[in-house]
Amino acid sequence: MTLSILIAAIAGIVIGGLWYGPLFGKTWIKLMGITPKQIKECKKKSMGKSYAMCFIGQVITAYVLSMFIQIVGAKTAPSGAMIGFWAWLGFTAMSQLNIVIWEGKSWQLFWLNALHYLVALLVMGGILGAWM
Secondary structure, three states: OOHHHHHHHHHHHHHHHHHHHHHOHHHHHHHHOOOHHHHHHHHHHHHHHHHHHHHHHHHHHHHHHHHHHHHHOOOOHHHHHHHHHHHHHHHHHHHHOHHHHOOOOOHHHHHHHHHHHHHHHHHHHHHHHHHO
């Protein structure tokens, strides 16, 4: 694993922690239809395992994004962020539509989650592009 992938993965974790914590945590809980008590119970059971799995997911995301950036030949932060945008639009945003279409969740939840991934992929792509 290269240092750029590790740093991009850490950035993804930090963005997610801020997004679903102090920035929009209460809104996310409300839109998900869960209670703060349920969140606390979940944290007691498996926070270490959850964070480990999340980190592995972010490493994989950063690795795959770095492959896209290399294939395209992006060598700057803006060009890397652009690849992050297109990956978000084509793969992540379209996959997130399922929470509205099949799970009956609100458009607000769609946008909350989708924009989190947009920000994360822009930042990760920028980091990776700058490193190429």
